[in-house]
Amino acid sequence: xxxxxxxxxxxxxxxxxxxxxxxxxxxxxxxxxxxxxxxxxxxxxxxxxxxxxxxxxxxxxxxxxxxxxxxxxxxxxxxxxxxxxxxxxxxxxxxxxxxxxxxxxxxxxxxxxxxxxxxxxxxxxxxxxxxxxxxxxxxxxxxxxxxxxxxxxxxxxxxxxxxxxxxxxxxxxxxxxxxxxxxxxxxxxxxxxxxxxxxxxxxxxxxxxxxxxxxxxxxxxxxxxxxxxxxxxxxxxxxxxxxxxxxxxxxxxxxxxxxxxxxxxxxxxxxxxxxxxxxxxxxxxxxxxxxxxxxxxxxxxxxxxxxxxxxxxxxxxxxxxxxxxxxxxxxxxxxxxxxxxxxxxxxxxxxxxxxxxxxxxxxxxxxxxxxxxxxxxxxxxxxxxxxxxxxxxxxxxxxxxxxxxxxxxxxxxxxxxxxxxxxxxxxxxxxxxxxxxxxxxxxxxxxxxxxxxxxxxxxxxxxxx
Amino acid sequence: xxxxxxxxxxxxxxxxxxxxxxxxxxxxxxxxxxxxxxxxxxxxxxxxxxxxxxxxxxxxxxxxxxxxxxxxxxxxxxxxxxxxxxxxxxxxxxxxxxxxxxxxxxxxxxxxxxxxxxxxxxxxxxxxxxxxxxxxxxxxxxxxxxxxxxxxxxxxxxxxxxxxxxxxxxxxxxxxxxxxxxxxxxxxxxxxxxxxxxxxxxxxxxxxxxxxxxxxxxxxxxxxxxxxxxxxx
Numbered sequence: 001x002x003x004x005x006x007x008x009x010x011x012x013x014x015x016x017x018x019x020x021x022x023x024x025x026x027x028x029x030x031x032x033x034x035x036x037x038x039x040x041x042x043x044x045x046x047x048x049x050x051x052x053x054x055x056x057x058x059x060x061x062x063x064x065x066x067x068x069x070x071x072x073x074x075x076x077x078x079x080x081x082x083x084x085x086x087x088x089x090x091x092x093x094x095x096x097x098x099x100x101x102x103x104x105x106x107x108x109x110x111x112x113x114x115x116x117x118x119x120x121x122x123x124x125x126x127x128x129x130x131x132x133x134x135x136x137x138x139x140x141x142x143x144x145x146x147x148x149x150x151x152x153x154x155x156x157x158x159x160x161x162x163x164x165x166x167x168x169x170x171x172x173x174x175x176x177x178x179x180x181x182x183x184x185x186x187x188x189x190x191x192x193x194x195x196x197x198x199x200x201x202x203x204x205x206x207x208x209x210x211x212x213x214x215x216x217x218x219x220x221x222x223x224x225x226x227x228x229x230x231x232x233x234x235x236x237x238x239x240x241x242x243x244x245x246x247x248x249x250x251x252x253x254x255x256x257x258x259x260x261x262x263x264x265x266x267x268x269x270x271x272x273x274x275x276x277x278x279x280x281x282x283x284x285x286x287x288x289x290x291x292x293x294x295x296x297x298x299x300x301x302x303x304x305x306x307x308x309x310x311x312x313x314x315x316x317x318x319x320x321x322x323x324x325x326x327x328x329x330x331x332x333x334x335x336x337x338x339x340x341x342x343x344x345x346x347x348x349x350x351x352x353x354x355x356x357x358x359x360x361x362x363x364x365x366x367x368x369x370x371x372x373x374x375x376x377x378x379x380x381x382x383x384x385x386x387x388x389x390x391x392x393x394x395x396x397x398x399x400x401x402x403x404x405x406x407x408x409x410x411x412x413x414x415x416x417x418x419x420x421x422x423x424x425x426x427x428x429x430x431x432x433x434x435x436x437x438x439x440x441x442x443x444x445x446x447x448x449x450x451x452x453x454x455x456x457x458x459x460x461x462x463x464x465x
Numbered sequence: 466x467x468x469x470x471x472x473x474x475x476x477x478x479x480x481x482x483x484x485x486x487x488x489x490x491x492x493x494x495x496x497x498x499x500x501x502x503x504x505x506x507x508x509x510x511x512x513x514x515x516x517x518x519x520x521x522x523x524x525x526x527x528x529x530x531x532x533x534x535x536x537x538x539x540x541x542x543x544x545x546x547x548x549x550x551x552x553x554x555x556x557x558x559x560x561x562x563x564x565x566x567x568x569x570x571x572x573x574x575x576x577x578x579x580x581x582x583x584x585x586x587x588x589x590x591x592x593x594x595x596x597x598x599x600x601x602x603x604x605x606x607x608x609x610x611x612x613x614x615x616x617x618x619x620x621x622x623x624x625x626x627x628x629x630x631x632x633x634x635x636x637x638x639x640x641x642x643x644x645x646x647x648x649x650x651x652x653x654x655x656x657x658x659x660x661x662x663x664x665x666x667x668x669x670x671x672x673x674x675x676x677x678x679x680x681x682x683x684x685x686x687x688x689x690x691x692x693x694x695x696x697x698x
Contacts, residue, residue, distance in 0.1 A: 255524055258551035262573040263481035269576030270489045294573050328688060329638060333578050336683055336693065343686025382686070 009199065013192045021184050029177040036169040044162045048138040049123050052155040055088055056142035059099075061149060066090065066098050084161040087130065093141075093150040104130060104156055107139045134159045198222050202229065214240035250304055257297045264290050295369070299424040302362050303410075306431045314435060318357045321350035324390050327364040328383045331372070338377045342368070345384040351461055353389075355436040360456075363432040366425045367392040367454055373425075374452075384455075389438060391455025398445035398452050408440065429454070470496040471517040471587050476506040476533065477549070478525050486520075486579075493580055503528025510537055516544055518586055523550040523561070531564060538565040545586040549574070568637075585637045598633040601694035603680045605633055614675050624649050625667045632682065632692040641689035664690055 060067045068090075089100030105128045122141035127134065135156040142153050198221060205217055216233040268287050328344045335342035353360075364383070371381045375396030382393045399407060406412045408430040411423040433440045433456050444452040473495045477483040480501075487497045498516075500506040504527040510519065519537075523530035534546055548561045551572040561569055568582050588598050598605040604613045610626045612619045621629065631640055631648040640648075646660045668682045683691050 255551045258572045259479050259482065262551065263479065263485060265573045266482060266485045266489060266576055270485055270492070273489075273492065325688075332639060332685055332688065332691070333581065333637065334575070336685075336691075337575070337577070341686065344688045346687065 009196055010192055013195065014188065017188050017192075018185060021188070022181065025177055025181050025184070029173055032177075033170055033173045036173065037166050040162065040165050040169060044136065044157070044165075045125055045138065048125075048136060048155055048157050049140070051086060051157075052088070052123065052138045052140040052153045055090075055155065056140055056144075056151070056153045059090065059142070059144050059151065059153075061144050066144070066151070068099060085158045087135075087156045089154050091152045091154070093152065095152070098151060100154075104154055105137065106152070106154055107137060128156070130156055136162065198225050206232070214243070250301065254301050257301075261290065261294050261297065265294070295373075296424070299366070299428060302366070303424055303428050303431065306359055306362065306428060306435065314356045314359070315354055316356065317352050318355050318360055319350050319352055320360070320390055321346055321385050323357050323361050324364055324383055324385045327361045327368065330365065331368045335372060335381070338372065340372055340375070340378060341380045342372075343380070343382045345382055347385060347387055349387065351385065351387055351389065351458075353436065353438075353458055353461060359432045360436065363429045363456060364390060364392070366428050370425045370429075370454070371396065371452070386455075386457075388459070388461055389455055389457040391441070391453055391457075393446070393451065393453040395446075395451045398450050399442070404442055404444065407442070426454070429456070470494060472496045472498070472515060473518045473520060473583070474498050474500060474506065474509050474514075474516050475520045476500045476503070476525065476530070477520070477522045478502055479522075489576055490580070490583070495583070502526040503530065503533045506533050507536060510542065510544070512540070512542070514544070518583060519544055519546045520583075521546050521548050521566070523548060531560060534561065534564045534566060547579075547582060547586060549579075582637055588633060598630065600633060600680055600692055603633075603675065603694070605630060607634075614679070619670075619674050621667070621670065624663055625670065628663055628667055629692075632690060635691070637691070639683075639685045639689035639691040645690065 371394035410427040413423040438456040503525040548566040
């Protein structure tokens with residue numbers, strides 16, 4: 001199953017804004033450049049036209065010969081002040097060379113009428129090559145005064161200055177557009193960051209929420225986020241209601257299940273004392289069945305509580321020595337009544353772990369209960385606190401190797417036929433261990449082929465005061 | 466035996482439990498009064514009630530068990546309270562003890578365990594009209610150190626009496642070797658094995674003197690010693 005990764009909002013915004021902007025800036029740059037080139041060409045063409053015009057004004061017909069009386073101003077026009085070189089020739093209307101450089105190419109009628117209108121004169125422009133150099137030509141049709149003779153004045157200019165100007169324009173256009181682009185990217189990035197900031201605030205608010213905190217998210221949100229925050233709040237509220245229902249159910253179920261069992265046990269206890277001539281075996285069987293129901297109820301409730309207890313703080317310091325002593329003490333009465341030997345072994349230092357004392361005690365209680373239940377009356381059971389955790393050892397029949405990987409699964413029963421059990425006790429232990437980052441260690445059989453030792457160990461526990 | 470029966474108030478709203486529990490406790494020689502809800506309980510516990518013990522269910526109509534306990538302790542009533550609860554939320558246990566409950570038993574319980582705990586609470590010195598410490602038919606007058614078994618005086622040494630008293634005053638909890646050493650030998654530089662020898666002697670004496678149905682000293686490895694009666698109450 002390939003999972004498509006959702007594009008981040010930031011990238012969506014960036015891509016959505018920057019790509020079109022990039023294209024727009026590109027088009028804009030091209031337009032600006034084109035316009036600049038046009039303007040530059042126009043300006044150069046105008047000065048080329050002026051040069052041709054001025055030259056033409058200086059033409060004189062004298063004794064049937066064409067003379068060029070170049071005035072100072074005209075010379076100035078032809079001076080090499082822009083780095084470009086100017087050439088000229090004059091021909092008659094039929095193209096017969098009259099004056100200037102004869103090999104300068106002329107215009108063969110490829111007139112650009114728009115430019116002609118532009119200058120209110122009979123002038124044509126063209127690009128051409130002269131002596132392996134690209135040149136711009138202007139060809140003016142001129143009538144020399146007095147003689148009424150029509151001549152064609154052609155002026156050519158090399159393109160260095162023009163090209164240099166165009167290149168400068170190109171550079172500047174590209175430079176300014178690049179700067180603009182950079183500014184846009186930075187601004188868009190900043191704006192996107194600002195725009196997604198409420199989202200990040202939302203994220204950190206939700207992340208910082210404690211597990212049991214089901215209150216609504218506080219604060220004012222942008223209109224775009226309000227439906228989302230509202231939806232989250234609505235969901236949390238529904239969740240809180242469900243958890244509340246479950247918690248109440250847990251309380252009620254506990255009460256509802258335990259109350260008749262209490263009555264039953266009291267009645268059986270009373271009956272046991274009063275029985276005269278009844279069947280003591282039947283009574284004992286009834287008591288055993290009741291005790292199984294009690295045990296199962298307790299385990300189901302314990303498992304539910306371990307898994308779903310929403311009001312259980314799992315971050316207090318728990319002194320394992322005190323906890324284990326309390327759990328052992330709670331079982332002394334029953335162990336003694338059954339004739340079991342329930343012992344307690346403790347180190348000099350008290351190991352302390354982070355967690356919930358009630359749940360850990362529940363885990364240990366289940367281990368003791370398990371040992372008592374499967375060992376039969378008269379078992380020797382030892383609750384042992386070590387520097388690494390705690391364990392319960394018994395001298396019961398042990399757990400067959402084949403069963404060992406499964407005994408922590410729910411409702412798995414490894415017990416011999418005839419021993420009742422819910423298969424929940426060790427599942428509870430496992431669940432609580434998991435929640436506390438502890439490892440469950442099982443060893444069976446022990447030294448002499450019988451016995452079981454199950455314990456919780458914290459690998460990183462060094463034992464502190 | 467004490468002719469004056471200890472008076473117990475049973476606060477329990479479930480009729481099935483109340484009726485049979487009251488019957489069982491009456492058979493065990495207690496004078497049982499029943500209250501079916503928190504308000505009735507508080508009425509029965511009006512100043513000058515003369516009760517020796519309260520068995521208090523936590524989930525009650527009207528005023529709940531913790532409310533009854535709080536009201537009781539607020540007006541300085543020190544009557545021993547044994548809390549019985551079927552609630553799932555374990556912090557109740559802590560809360561109950563913080564509010565001044567003397568002991569705690571979760572439902573469902575063994576009748577025999579409840580009775581043993583009741584006896585343990587009644588045995589506490591200063592709690593009873595009778596200053597005697599009792600376990601079944603074993604009685605001790607703490608001020609004189611006289612120990613009676615079914616009304617007959619037992620011949621015990623002062624150290625044995627001291628050890629027995631320590632065991633009698635620790636209701637349902639094992640007394641550790643260290644604690645016994647402290648109680649019996651005090652500042653004397655006796656070795657710890659002396660406690661084991663003393664308990665061994667006391668255990669033998671109790672076995673011979675109180676017979677098959679008598680009082681025993683149970684050893685709990687690593688926890689200490691606890692006095693048990695083979696007959697209930």
